[in-house]
Amino acid sequence: MDWTQRRVNSEKLSTCERCGLNTQLRKSHAIPDAFFRDLKRSGKGKVTKIHQDFGPRPSSESGWSYILCAQCEMHFNASCDEAAILFVKHTVSKSQLQAIDHSTLALFICSVLWRAQLSSASMYGGYKITKADVDQISSAALGRCDPFMSFSFEVAQLHDEDGNISINQIRKTIAAPYRTEVKIGSNLHTIHYFVAGGVFFSALSPKVPSIVLDHRYLVQGARDVPRVKRSLSSLSNFRKIEAIARREAGSSS
Numbered sequence: 001m002d003w004t005q006r007r008v009n010s011e012k013l014s015t016c017e018r019c020g021l022n023t024q025l026r027k028s029h030a031i032p033d034a035f036f037r038d039l040k041r042s043g044k045g046k047v048t049k050i051h052q053d054f055g056p057r058p059s060s061e062s063g064w065s066y067i068l069c070a071q072c073e074m075h076f077n078a079s080c081d082e083a084a085i086l087f088v089k090h091t092v093s094k095s096q097l098q099a100i101d102h103s104t105l106a107l108f109i110c111s112v113l114w115r116a117q118l119s120s121a122s123m124y125g126g127y128k129i130t131k132a133d134v135d136q137i138s139s140a141a142l143g144r145c146d147p148f149m150s151f152s153f154e155v156a157q158l159h160d161e162d163g164n165i166s167i168n169q170i171r172k173t174i175a176a177p178y179r180t181e182v183k184i185g186s187n188l189h190t191i192h193y194f195v196a197g198g199v200f201f202s203a204l205s206p207k208v209p210s211i212v213l214d215h216r217y218l219v220q221g222a223r224d225v226p227r228v229k230r231s232l233s234s235l236s237n238f239r240k241i242e243a244i245a246r247r248e249a250g251s252s253s
Helices: 033-042 070-094 102-118 131-141 238-252
Strands: 013-015 022-029 047-051 055-059 064-069 152-159 173-184 187-196 199-205 229-231
Touching: 022 070, 033 070, 064 070, 064 102, 070 102, 070 199, 102 131, 102 152, 102 173, 102 187, 102 199, 131 187, 131 199
Parallel strands: 047 173, 152 229
Antiparallel strands: 013 022, 022 064, 047 055, 152 199, 173 187, 187 199
């Protein structure tokens, strides 16, 4: 199972994945570079990343790859990246989630997943998805359909329910996109998620029916505070995140 459209040769002069023009490409980041820059400033030039296959490791890499032209890079920056970055920064500074347009967050999640499955950067090499995943994510990220048609979205502040790992420690980890399957009731769903700044972002498919009232999920057209906190122990790669968070705690003490 791996239908990613990963660019094997990342070349500066090549075809833009969004507009299809053959032109000079920019260094595109799936998870925005701003998250890496913030952590590098407090981590002696390095940031800790969680890789699905290789586990936690410190690195100066920011996960870039030649994917988009300047205009298409600006499109994602303006339509969702900048708002999501501010959302996370405000969440970190206030220690609670802030109000934001839910449709913007949904687009941000899909665009990160779309860029991650295209990226030739090693940190995204463990994100392996199916052809159906690629079709759904691409359609939502490129505006061919409303993201809420295919996915339910969850945005949550991560915490350690045992109180051993502080929010300040958790926010120092970036987790590359990860795909797993979860059972909700009697139905099996695919969940794609990543972590940036102590905030958990996920897309769940098939979407949870709207008749099921659940405050965990973003609401199309809403603009308010996502009301969710999620325990680290609920994540499939919890042990990897826990290990590095504890290591960070030890090095800062």
